[in-house]
Amino acid sequence: MEDEHLYFCIIPLLKRHAAQVKLLVKSDDAEEKGIYRSKYAGNSSASDRSRIGNHATKADIDFYFRLEDESYNSTDLNLKIEELLSEYEKYLQQGRFSDLFQRLARSNFRSRFHLKEKDRQYIQEKGMDTIRSHARDFVRTRLAPAQIPNDGKQTPMRGHPVFLAQHATGCCCRGCLYKWHRIPQGVQLTQNQQDYVVDVLMTWIEKENIGK
Numbered sequence: 001m002e003d004e005h006l007y008f009c010i011i012p013l014l015k016r017h018a019a020q021v022k023l024l025v026k027s028d029d030a031e032e033k034g035i036y037r038s039k040y041a042g043n044s045s046a047s048d049r050s051r052i053g054n055h056a057t058k059a060d061i062d063f064y065f066r067l068e069d070e071s072y073n074s075t076d077l078n079l080k081i082e083e084l085l086s087e088y089e090k091y092l093q094q095g096r097f098s099d100l101f102q103r104l105a106r107s108n109f110r111s112r113f114h115l116k117e118k119d120r121q122y123i124q125e126k127g128m129d130t131i132r133s134h135a136r137d138f139v140r141t142r143l144a145p146a147q148i149p150n151d152g153k154q155t156p157m158r159g160h161p162v163f164l165a166q167h168a169t170g171c172c173c174r175g176c177l178y179k180w181h182r183i184p185q186g187v188q189l190t191q192n193q194q195d196y197v198v199d200v201l202m203t204w205i206e207k208e209n210i211g212k
Helices: 046-051 054-059 076-095 097-104 115-127 128-143 163-171 175-181 191-211
Strands: 034-036 062-065
Touching: 034 175, 062 175, 076 175, 097 175, 097 191, 115 191, 128 163, 128 191, 163 191, 175 191
Parallel strands: none
Antiparallel strands: 034 062
16 A cells, blocks of 8 residues: 555445444554554455455455554544545435436426525534434434325425425425335335435535535
8 A cells, every 4th residue: 555644445434334433453464564444343345355455355444544643542533534434425425316416406496495594503503413313203204104194295394404405305205205216105115215315315415504
């Protein structure tokens, strides 16, 4: 690997894995070189490991990094890693949903929804983790059931950043969810489908919150 202040060989890690990053430990074969390793609880495939070099394959880890400033401690460095993984997740999600957002931008109705200042203040006060938790709850209770008596009217037009995101992304009711995301009506959403919807909503919210 090239000598750099901080370098990564990342198997696509998302923020939901970042919380599982272990305390940093020195790799036996890299201790003298000042190379440290960090490992998360997930398992990488053999093909992934082969792409990130012999050291990573031998240690069965997810990424390497080099510290020139030895004053960093494990806690500080783990926080930095989590921050970088969070930014990497945003990058992945934006690419993942780029086609969807391009289609939504062509809709006069969907493209009229934007976060207002009070919505950004609410996000600032609560934090993105809390907003994501709210999104999961709304999706589970208002969107996931197979039969929703008031489908089409269950999502307010205002009152929470997630509500705006639902209308902006076509995740406001099961009819719109089918139209924009081809998720069938009349059946309970799987956990994977719920996670997908939450990721769409949070990607829109983060883009709006940063972009204005």
